[in-house]
Amino acid sequence: VLLAGDAAGLADAASGEGIRAAVESGQLAADTILAAGGVYSSDRLTPYAAALADRYGHRVPEGASRFVPQPFRRAVAPALMRSRWFARHVLLDAWFLKAG
Numbered sequence: 489v490l491l492a493g494d495a496a497g498l499a500d501a502a503s504g505e506g507i508r509a510a511v512e513s514g515q516l517a518a519d520t521i522l523a524a525g526g527v528y529s530s531d532r533l534t535p536y537a538a539a540l541a542d543r544y545g546h547r548v549p550e551g552a553s554r555f556v557p558q559p560f561r562r563a564v565a566p567a568l569m570r571s572r573w574f575a576r577h578v579l580l581d582a583w584f585l586k587a588g
């Protein structure tokens with residue numbers, strides 16, 4: 489499976505813009521698939537990960553979240569995203585729309 493765009497987490501963490509990254513990563517994925525020549529083994533598809541890292545770098549969490557260990561973030565994030573209050577006031581208003 490090759491993840492592109494939002495599925496690959498490529499949208500800009502600060503602005504939420506992800507159209508360009510979705511198009512570009514889709515093209516990189518298509519290039520990788522064509523280059524695999526019909527043999528979709530992991531060694532033929534791994535160059536896609538390298539191409540993404542080359543284009544976007546290795547993602548480093550921004551802000552205070554970089555001080556929170558990844559396993560803890562993975563455990564807590566789903567619960568936060570299920571919270572209507574968090575989605576409305578933090579995710580949408582504060583992080584995405586930067587209201588106030």
Ligand SMILES: Cc1cc2nc3c(=O)[nH]c(=O)nc-3n(C[C@H](O)[C@H](O)[C@H](O)COP(=O)(O)OP(=O)(O)OC[C@H]3O[C@@H](n4cnc5c(N)ncnc54)[C@H](O)[C@@H]3O)c2cc1C
Pocket residue numbers: 492493494495499504505506507508510
């Ligand atoms: C309100 C809002 C405003 C935004 N404004 C901007 C902006 O100004 N500039 C910018 O660059 N980005 C913006 N973005 C982000 C941008 O829309 C996304 O980063 C971009 O669309 C990601 O493209 P994608 O192809 O990865 O995913 P998507 O565009 O989400 O495409 C995924 C597609 O897969 C389909 N799908 C899902 N599940 C299945 C399934 N099981 N089977 C078949 N199809 C399925 C969905 O219906 C959808 O059509 C905005 C996002 C939002 C929500």
